[in-house]
Amino acid sequence: xxxxxxxDSQVPVFEEAPVELRCNYSxxxxxxxxxxxxxxxxxxxxxxxxxxxxxxxxxxxxxxxxFNKSQTSFHLRKPSVHISDTAEYFCAVRTPGDMGRRALTFxxxxxxxxxx
Amino acid sequence: GxxxxxxxxxxxxxxxxxxxIECRSLDFQxxxxxxxxxxxxxxxxxxxxxxEGSKATYEQGVEKxxxxxxxxxxTLSTLTVTSAHPEDSSxxxxxxxxxSQGYGYTFxxxxxxxxx
Numbered sequence: 001x002x003x004x005x006x007x008d009s010q011v012p013v014f015e016e017a018p019v020e021l022r023c024n025y026s027x028x029x030x031x032x033x034x035x036x037x038x039x040x041x042x043x044x045x046x047x048x049x050x051x052x053x054x055x056x057x058x059x060x061x062x063x064x065x066x067f068n069k070s071q072t073s074f075h076l077r078k079p080s081v082h083i084s085d086t087a088e089y090f091c092a093v094r095t096p097g098d099m100g101r102r103a104l105t106f107x108x109x110x111x112x113x114x115x116x
Numbered sequence: 117g118x119x120x121x122x123x124x125x126x127x128x129x130x131x132x133x134x135x136x137i138e139c140r141s142l143d144f145q146x147x148x149x150x151x152x153x154x155x156x157x158x159x160x161x162x163x164x165x166x167x168e169g170s171k172a173t174y175e176q177g178v179e180k181x182x183x184x185x186x187x188x189x190x191t192l193s194t195l196t197v198t199s200a201h202p203e204d205s206s207x208x209x210x211x212x213x214x215x216s217q218g219y220g221y222t223f224x225x226x227x228x229x230x231x232x
Contacts, residue, residue, distance in 0.1 A: 036223075043122065043209050043223035044160075090159065101148045101167065101213060104221065108159045 002027040002093045004107035012113045013081055021076040021110045023091035033074040034092040034104065035065055044090065050074060051096075061085070086114045118144045120212045122224025129200055129231055137195045137227045139210035146212035149193035150221070151185060154207040166193055200231040 007022045025031060032051050036044040048059025055067040065076045074091060088111050092104040119142040129135050139149060148167050152160040164180075166172035166187035174180045182204075184196040193212075197204055210224040 041125075041207075041226065041228060043120075043225040044211075045223070046221075101165075103150050103162045103165055104211075105162075106159045109157075111157075 002031060002095065002105050004091050004093055004105055006089075006091055006107035006110050008110050009108065010111045010113065012115060014115050015083055016080050018079050019077065019081050019085075019112065021089050021091075021112065023074045023076065023107060025072050025074065025091075025093050027072075027093065027095070029095055031093040031095055033065075033067060034094075035059065035063070035074070035076050036090045036092060037061075038088045038090065038109075040087075047076070047089075081112070081114050083114050083116060085112060087112060118212070118222040120146070120210060120222045120224040122210055122227060124227055125225060126228045127230070129229070131201055131231055132199055134196055134198045135200055135229060137197075137208055137210075137229075139193050139195075139212070139224045141191045141212045141222070144212075144222075145190035146193070147190065148213040149185075149187055150211040150213065151183075151193075151195050152209045152211065154209060154226075156207075160209060163195075197229065200229070202231045205229055205231045 003026045005024045013019045034049045035047040038044050047063050048057045050057045050067045058064045063078050088109045090109050091107040094102050094104045121140045151163045154160050163178045164172045164174045166185045168190050172185035187193040209226045211221045213221045
């Protein structure tokens with residue numbers, strides 16, 4: 001089984017400042033890693049994913065994440081945040097294979113609060 | 117891109133009644149549908165996984181007679197909360213998986229259920 005730990009429940013940051021949202025995972029096998037964003041009363045939107053290859057993954061809205069196998073981490077970063085980035089961010093994992101039939105395991109979420 | 121339409125977005129029902137939530141994949145065939153429940157300021161908890169044409173697989177602790185899931189076609193899955201009680205009030209989200217986009221799943225916009 002896999003598990004995901006998001007170390008920060010809330011991250012306040014000023015507009016145009018950089019931000020890092022931390023995610024660590026635990027798994028006895030290789031995993032696929034994802035970051036999703038959720039705006040209030042909405043579903044989840046995929047920001048980016050790591051499947052294999054380059055450990056630096058670029059996603060939408062200027063976000064990027066780096067897979068670090070030795071530290072079992074997949075931290076999300078953005079060099080300059082906007083007010084509109086205020087939302088809940090979820091890190092998730094799943095095991096490869098059985099395409100489309102394996103559920104994601106989510107972390108507890110990090111609330112990013114961008115202040116003017 | 118792939119779109120999952122979920123409705124209703126909000127529903128208020130009386131205690132003891134049943135409520136049906138629908139999720140439709142609009143431009144792809146969803147071989148698998150995942151149903152999640154999200155409590156306020158909490159992560160997504162997987163309730164069940166349904167594969168088209170077969171019975172849903174429920175997670176431990178989820179009452180299958182209370183949360184009826186039907187996945188009768190490749191584009192429609194429904195969750196019926198039977199004999200709803202106030203403790204069933206929550207945010208329910210569906211997510212569709214398919215072999216053609218098996219890496220990152222598409223989420224519905226969620227349903228806010230309030231039982232009074």
